[in-house]
Amino acid sequence: TQLLEQSPQFLSIQEGENLTVYCNSSSVFSSLQWYRQEPGEGPVLLVTVVTGGEVKKLKRLTFQFGDARKDSSLHITAAQPGDTGLYLCPASNDYKLSFGAGTTVTVRA
Amino acid sequence: KAGVTQTPRYLIKTRGQQVTLSCSPISGHRSVSWYQQTPGQGLQFLFEYFSETQRNKGNFPGRFSGRQFSNSRSEMNVSTLELGDSALYLCASSLGQGAMYEQYFGPGTRLTVT
Numbered sequence: 001t002q003l004l005e006q007s008p009q010f011l012s013i014q015e016g017e018n019l020t021v022y023c024n025s026s027s028v029f030s031s032l033q034w035y036r037q038e039p040g041e042g043p044v045l046l047v048t049v050v051t052g053g054e055v056k057k058l059k060r061l062t063f064q065f066g067d068a069r070k071d072s073s074l075h076i077t078a079a080q081p082g083d084t085g086l087y088l089c090p091a092s093n094d095y096k097l098s099f100g101a102g103t104t105v106t107v108r109a
Numbered sequence: 110k111a112g113v114t115q116t117p118r119y120l121i122k123t124r125g126q127q128v129t130l131s132c133s134p135i136s137g138h139r140s141v142s143w144y145q146q147t148p149g150q151g152l153q154f155l156f157e158y159f160s161e162t163q164r165n166k167g168n169f170p171g172r173f174s175g176r177q178f179s180n181s182r183s184e185m186n187v188s189t190l191e192l193g194d195s196a197l198y199l200c201a202s203s204l205g206q207g208a209m210y211e212q213y214f215g216p217g218t219r220l221t222v223t
Contacts, residue, residue, distance in 0.1 A: 040217070042214035045214075094207060094208060095165040097212060
C-alpha cells in the first residue's frame with residue numbers, strides 16, 4: 001500500500017501571502033490528485049498530475065509533480081479567504097484512494 | 110453536466126437503528142465508491158461498486174453494506190447503528206473501476222447517531 005505524507009498539517013496565513021503544501025512518499029505514483037474540501041462538503045478535485053516534472057496552473061494555484069513522481073507540491077500565490085479549506089493529495093492504491101490527514105489551510109482576511 | 114448527488118444531506122438516527130444512504134453518480138460514470146470521514150480517522154474507503162457488483166471492500170464490519178443499480182445509482186446501508194458510526198459519508202463516482210480514474214465526490218451525508 002502506497003502511503004503519502006502531507007505537510008504541514010495546519011497552516012494559517014494572512015490574505016495576500018503565499019503558501020506551499022507538500023505531499024511526499026517513498027513510492028512512485030502513476031498519477032496524483034489534489035482535492036480541496038470545505039467544512040461539511042465533499043472534496044473537490046482540483047487537478048491530476050501524471051508526468052514527472054509536470055507543472056499545472058489553476059489561476060493562483062500551481063501544482064508540481066516531482067521528477068521521480070514520488071512527491072508533489074501545491075503553491076498558492078496571494079492567498080484569499082476563499083482558499084480556506086482542507087487540501088488533500090490521496091495516494092492511488094489500485095482500487096481506492098488512500099487519504100492522509102491533509103493540510104488545513106486558513107486564510108485570514 | 111450535473112455532479113454527484115447524495116441524499117439525504119443530514120440524518121439523525123438512534124443507536125441500534127439502521128440507515129440507508131443514496132448516491133447518484135455523474136451521468137456516464139459506472140463506478141461508485143463510498144468513504145467514511147471522521148475527525149479522528151480522516152477519509153476511509155468503505156467499498157466500490159462497478160457494474161452492479163461490489164469490486165473492493167475496505168476494513169469495515171459487515172454492518173456496512175451497499176448495492177448498485179443498473180443505472181449506476183448506489184445505496185449504502187448501515188445496520189445496528191453505533192455511536193461511532195457518526196460521520197460524513199461520501200460517495201465518489203468515476204468513469205471506470207479503480208483509482209486510476211479520477212474520482213468526483215458528492216457533498217456527503219452527515220449522519221449523527223444518538
